[in-house]
Amino acid sequence: MSQHYAITMPQLSDTMTEGVVVTWEKQPGDRVERGDIVATVETDKAIMDVEVFKAGYLAGPLADVGATIAVGAALGYITDTAGDVAIAANEVVEEKAQTEMIPHHAGTPIVMPQLSDTMHEGVVVTWEKQPGDAIKRGDIVATVETDKAIMDVEVFQEGWLSGPIADIGSVVEVGHPMGFIVDDASKANDTGVTISTDHKVKDLHKVAPHAADKPAHIPMPKAAPAQVSAAGTQPPVARPQGRQASPYARKVAAQLGVNLTGLAGTGPAGVIVAADVARARPSMAEVAHALPQVDVPGQGRAMTSMEKAVSHAMTASLTLPTFNVTMNIDIAALTAAAKAKKVSVTVAIAKACSVAMAKFPRMNWAYQPVDKLVERANHDFGVAVMSNDGGLVVPILHGIEKRPLEALQSDWTGLVERARVRKLAPAEYSNPTFTISNMGMLGVSHFTAIPTPGISAILAIAANGPQGTPFTITGDHRVLNGADVALYLATLKQTIEAPEAWMAGGAAVAEAVVGKAATVSAAVSPIPEGNWDVSVVIVGGGPGGEDCARDLADHGIKVMMVNNEPFPGGECLWRGCIPSKAWRAAADVIRNRAHDAEMGVDGTNTPALNWAQVEKHRRWVQSSRGDMALKADKGMKIDVREGFGEFVDAHTLKITPAEGEPYTVSFGAAVIATGAPAFVPPIPGARENLATGGVATSDTIWNLATPPKKLGIVGGGVIGVEMAQIFRDFGTEVLMLERNDRILAEIEDEIAKTLIASLEKEITVVTSADIKEVSGKAGAMKLRYANAEGVESTFDCDVVLMATGKRPDTSKLNLDKVGIELDGAAIKVNTRGQTSAPHIYAVGDVIGGYMLAHTAATQGRVAADNLLGHTSEYDQDKDCGVTFSRPQAGFVGLSVAQAKAKGIDAVEAKMPMSIDAKAMITGETEGMIKLVADKASGRIIGVHYLADHTDTLIGIGVMMVAGEMTLTQVAKAIFPHPTQTELFGELARRLLNRLRRTAKK
């Protein structure tokens, strides 16, 4: 039986007796997750968000916008049944939801911290404080078990601990509240909440303050044990006989090869936890204590924990075989430039080290036992700072490679303040990838520093002398050799001595500086050296292959591009983006005429389709672009070959041309960009009728002699929807059948729902359809299917389009001969595009993920960049796409749901197109734009569209997300009136205001 919970008007202040509903942020039927904001209400003080602490579906009757509702009365309901949009008057409503409502005034949430990249949830192990206890900044309030270890949860806000606090053993998602801090002891709430492993609230109950049975404090490692990651794919080891071990502990044990029998467990009731397993591998402390200790006279005092940690790390550094290299660098220009830019010299030097490291990624790697290298692209540099008590603390500047100097400076100011009083959070000092120690300011003329396990190089900067400032790098010889460090220092010298370029102009100019430096140092390209026919061979000439080939050729690399079609362009030009948009353009002209009369122009509403001209125009665009592409490729000295490529061995490709004999070429490195053809599932008659033309795919629909009168489409993805609307505008009757219960599954929920509602006014869509058979002959096809209720029907049509997805087919590439692993049908790659054969990359549709042309092209450029010796990665979180429906749907970056799944506390604001002046003028008022921002940093991490002209408006979203712009920057930007771009400024200001209001509470 369904359960319903009332969402009640929260009491947001002592004086509040009622509130006015301002907006509903969700609609009946929408999925609601714990922590979602469902509505905003106006009180006697301010407008506040109403946040719910119960997962389910929003159901009506909802209080009207503008209605005044008494505190405690229902605003709406949450039900656990999808599709239940209104509960009936006589249905039972559980009382519980009222107490599960957590309005912001409940306090500042203490959220489950994300303590590692792989962590999505954590288990509450202990509460070190109880509701009602006073909290000081820096207090440890709880401990949690992660995939790595048991860690302290430290808070940086004063106040009193308040419930609901998550019970011990509860599994809390990263970013979700475990408890709260209130600013007044009298507001502390003493409830506890039991959260199950699937993150559902199971029970609410009172917590006795300072209960006698307060769980014992569990001893824990001071930091996450190094090299412990449960991200591997090994299955967990079996539970030891007669003992208990946590799932993480068993997974980590499998990865580290640790035998659990005989291991002491420090978890509740002696359970073995991940930290116990990690300890089975020697930690820095154990290595330090394992060395013979020489006694000394005198009465020693115990070291403080910080002194001990330094001592252990330094002794553990004896496991590193190190060497030193020094170069004198003139830092006068950098010092002046830093001053002019109002950034500290330390930050400027850290940025210079990162800029120079783009050419020498090895400097940022680390040795990992046993015989492994951790290749890191993130530049998280530790920079030594003297604390107020005279000790050394090493806070970390994160993301130096991608963040502008100003942002780094603002991070650095906060870090130094906290480091001086030793108040850094674990993430602020754990796991640097490179370290800088500047003792020059203390006047030392030369010194060396000691790298510790986890980094391979440390930079020691001494005082300026007559020959410049000595920069000495001490390197781990297992990772770096002398020449690596010497070349890196030479590039660093160039970077520091010519700072104007990279400091003023950002990445592009920085690249120019590094490029200039590269002329004096050897290129560090990973293309294996040898007497190859070509340095790099690229298999496939679509957007992925062609962009990769062009970037390599541009840098003087000898490239061959093998493509089994006469012209480059791939699916995008010949069977995808370009022809479909040529059809859409004609369909747009027809559709747009419907608005003419509304705007006062009569006589244009009977446009007639000239199919022959549509096709002539489409083919002209395709052949002109194919011709232009081939000429440009050849002009760039890419050796373009028409033929089918397959691997013979790790450095040989066999090419079978359309005409003539097969031949082989040898190559140093290769890039696979062979795309993914349309996939037809084994529905009876579907594959069989491909040859007759009765069934078409996105590969063959282009052969239609005329638009069909009736079209059956199987599959409600982006391609199916685009085709459905094109043909509807051409006058075709369309039936769309979808196996799942919703079409457009890949599109953001609210955008998809709104688009589907609009689509269903034009075409018939049957979801949860069971397609039984496709039969008949071209021009007279029959599509037999059953609907969700099992009722069978037949649709007579001219042609059936199977829009059932695309799937890579690598069966003829002989990948097994070169040791390339697959992930399902797709080629498995890392974020740099590298396959399991390190000198072979794969990009585009053949690696799965977003199957889009610009994604393929970006990945092609990333592969080229890596082959040129730079560390470059594809970041899906900044990718984008447009569905060329009417209105057009579009996305950039993350939705709120995607962000939350990554542990980002994201918020969104939306604006309907119907309030935009320009949209009203042109009659294009359908849809909305949504802005998603990271609450903590204010950065814009996603933009979602349903609007006419999304294909142009999306450029603004792309720049905001790619440039990591903040709400404040966009709010201050000046957008021209009357244009639809004004909405972006409005959205940013709206979201900023909302965040400001909620922060004040």
Ligand SMILES: Cc1cc2nc3c(=O)[nH]c(=O)nc-3n(C[C@H](O)[C@H](O)[C@H](O)COP(=O)(O)OP(=O)(O)OC[C@H]3O[C@@H](n4cnc5c(N)ncnc54)[C@H](O)[C@@H]3O)c2cc1C
């Ligand atoms: C109807 C439709 C509409 C689309 N609309 C859009 C859109 O609006 N926007 C968008 O971004 N994307 C769109 N796409 C997707 C886009 O076409 C693809 O994502 C993109 O083309 C993938 O590029 P690629 O380089 O990975 O592969 P492809 O473009 O498929 O290129 C691969 C090339 O390799 C060749 N090849 C394959 N095997 C071999 C071999 N062994 N030897 C030699 N050559 C080989 C192929 O013949 C082909 O030329 C659409 C797709 C379809 C079907």
